[in-house]
Amino acid sequence: MKLVSPGEAAANTNDMSDKAGEDLVRIGEMAKKYGVTLRTLRFYEDKGLLNPQRDGSTRLYTRRDKARLKLILLGRKVGFSLRDVKQMMDLYDPSGSNTKQLRLTLDKSEKQLARLQKQRALIDDAINELSNSMAAVRQMLSERSAPQASVAG
């Protein structure tokens, strides 16, 4: 039940093999396409975030997996843990209004937003402190010869 051979993988962008336009890709192509490593994809699967089909032992990623991976990467970008991402995705039900999922997502997002804002404040603080220290150090360097009220003991 071979679907995509390595040699023709490149030319195989829209091969209709089994069903209609299922567009299955193996791990290598998937990784390249989304800028992650094979290890990462396997890791996400191990953590229950992805669930590719198999052709024997070979993973075949569907368009659904791609959508999920996009979400994972978005979640990662905004600072969610994989655990959070999983919680949110696990609530998805294709046959419902997904109100619960959306509410959970919104709730987590609000908290995450707060965390990000706090982080930004801390970083701004750090930048200010560091800038001050740097000014002081520059001072001391420019006065090297004068009495040292130096920096450490």
Add this chain to the structure above:
Amino acid sequence: MKLVSPGEAAANTNDMSDKAGEDLVRIGEMAKKYGVTLRTLRFYEDKGLLNPQRDGSTRLYTRRDKARLKLILLGRKVGFSLRDVKQMMDLYDPSGSNTKQLRLTLDKSEKQLARLQKQRALIDDAINELSNSMAAVRQMLSERSAPQASVAG
């Protein structure tokens, strides 16, 4: 050679015991004073960042240790690793101009400042993305009943 007993520790702010105003404190008081745990102080010592005297096996922190701890905490605040902090402090020489130390410190600080600014940019990015996503989710929630172009598969 008892210097500071636990009971009188509080009233003992400027006890002149051995030398003049040496102001030695034990680990408990040191920790309280700087808002760190005992474990942290011992850890810093283990890593060569602090070097308190000993009365038998009991650590006695001098004013020098306090100065160093302040620096460590400042370094930590601005995002330096303890390894970096140590490198900078290790270059301190009480009998010199400390030009090398200051230069290293400045160099590391510039790099750290760059890292902080990059981080801030990433966080700002994340905040924007997250805000957008939240708006979308709110949209979908407000339209719950309309066709779902929902969030996950």
Add this chain to the structure above:
DNA sequence: TATAGAATTGACGTAAACGTAAGGGTGCAG
């Protein structure tokens, strides 16, 4: 003297998201 409070060393545990190496299989181009 009994007890509570402070200190000591030693050493395993934790978190997060993978990295990396080992050992092995499949299939096709040459």
Add this chain to the structure above:
DNA sequence: CTGCACCCTTACGTTTACGTCAATTCTATA
């Protein structure tokens, strides 16, 4: 048949800054 190019699983390693026991000792105070 060889050699790649891919793919697989298992499982230990990495990073940083401590947390959390555990078992023991010291000492001041009631």
